[in-house]
Amino acid sequence: DLQDCVQLNQYKLQSEIGKGSYGVVKLAYNENDDKYYAMKVLSKKKLLKQYGFPRRPPPRGSKASSGEQPKAMAPLDRVYQEIAILKKLDHVNIVKLIEVLDDPAEDNLYMVFDLLRKGPVMEVPSEQPFGEEEARRYFRDIVLGIEYLHYQKIIHRDIKPSNLLLGDDGHVKIADFGVSNQFEGNDAQLSSTAGTPAFMAPEAISDTGKSFSGKALDVWAMGITLYCFVYGKCPFIDEYILGLHNRIKTKPVEFPEEAQISAELKDLILHMLDKNPETRITVPEIKVHPWLTKGGKEPLPLEEEHCTMVEVTEEEVKNSVKTIPSLPAVILVKAMLRKRSFGNPFEVQARREERSMSAPGNLLM
Template identity: 50%
Template structure:
């Protein structure tokens, strides 16, 4: 009887594993009428676009002007962990100290002994990711009523895969760079090596601290260029906020955390029907039904700029429900220090935080706004188009957990239950 029970449980787990495994990643293609995900094959795209060009996984159709310096993502399935010295060593990386903490793991300052370069290493446990997503097929409760019918990835493992796949393809000075993925099938931990951005987030959780307007303009320009690049490459970020905007020692801002981003193709924008990201940065249209992704990103850019300038959120509440009510109905206002900010800045904030997405300012209009381009020296051309029409990217996604590791995990589960 016990043997039969073990066989049944093993079969259930293998089926679950098969469902989660995505051996060939293809960006989701979304229709513009109902927001549902469509599995579009390469032959369909080639037939619909005479100018179609197959793009490799390390490049998207609109590369930045400075893309020649891009190094391909390294992927290593052999990981050696050495704990015998003062610092733990992962392959050639010495882990100096913890510099961050997340829901699924930690971020360590990692020194590359081969190249004498410091990186940020994100260390995550597959077991925790599986538990968070529902190991035996039980998904964690959805945060909103629209989540089930959208094309958005909800399982933590799949979100991680999506982030790796997107970062493998994007290449822009204002988007964080993923350098290497260490994924040993025999180990629980997965290691992501990122460029080190020493100054960290552009701002902490709103605490009343303001950034001088000139510096805020510089950061906002960097954010704008990064978002423009992503949108033109058919990616909406969906979680733009100060905590996901990291600054390096060079003073340049990079966009990070692509765990809830959405890719689309075959249209100029993506129609969504679920809310992800951070509640305080959610656009009002996200709370009422279907909405377009680009406009929601622009709203979040407006909230972010407001926080940088004033140190507080423009819309707040004692709980999520009152916060959402404020976002939907409260008029935008400026704190008592508004006389310290320029009229042009307030005009831009008003247009960024327009509650009607059809009237909200667009990326191209933002670039031409007098506050952004105050000296008419702002770079007008950020991306170079290589192709028009639909995009199909053929890229393989790293296997976030593999059969050998999965087998050992199953064995450990049964051994715990047999004690």
């Protein structure tokens, strides 16, 4: 099984350094540049499921010719399109995606990210929550990172302290923005739940079947995260998922006595944890909130000062993913060299590959 294979192209896979709903993250040593990276192992089957395959809006840049329906993209092409965009994201508060490897013979997709050795900014629960100054410094980074993602039409959907990594430059960088979270127009209209239960917004767990705004979900999770920063724990906790959902939907936010926080900070948290997404504070409003800007003395950069729209060419989409040579081919070459037999051992293999390429769906369902 390729998962147990320690070498993928120039990367040597080492210990597991993280786990999420999507799969695992492994430490990977790159022999070419003698550096370590974080390699996220994803399942293509799961990705396509997340897509609500096959209903998706057309990718950016595609123009439907007059009167014609735009040609629906194959689900995997959608994945490649999004990966091409993720690879071009470039922001001080976003973890950099280096490259993506695909093993056509297996269900795995490997995403190679910059390794941030300091790890998450905070483990929750924590006995040592941040003071307001430190919380403010880190939260300003998160707000700018999210503003950048939303500007690129990407919803994160899983903001929480363990996805906020500390860089060597002392800045927080947002990690684990996945594939399948991009939208068209001004905001995503979502209907499926994703993310971490304690950080989920009330509208995402209601059973009304109504769709909800993607940006407002990220704001709610940012509010839970800010609460964690200063209290070391989530505002809504229950050992049972239904109890947790009930608290998120009905219980008001309580501020424990043990940590005295400023009225401005309470105000910001309450506005982010507004149970009604229609009236919940938005990212542009958070940016000018007195707690974040010290009453306007330390304004955050304007959107146009730190955001430029990422555009991708067809060429970049085509090259967004590198293919790992299939293991059987490598083994066969070794066997041929041992036996010195140079017939065409690939015949069967080639026929199988050909079929799988013409109908990638079969491999992925």
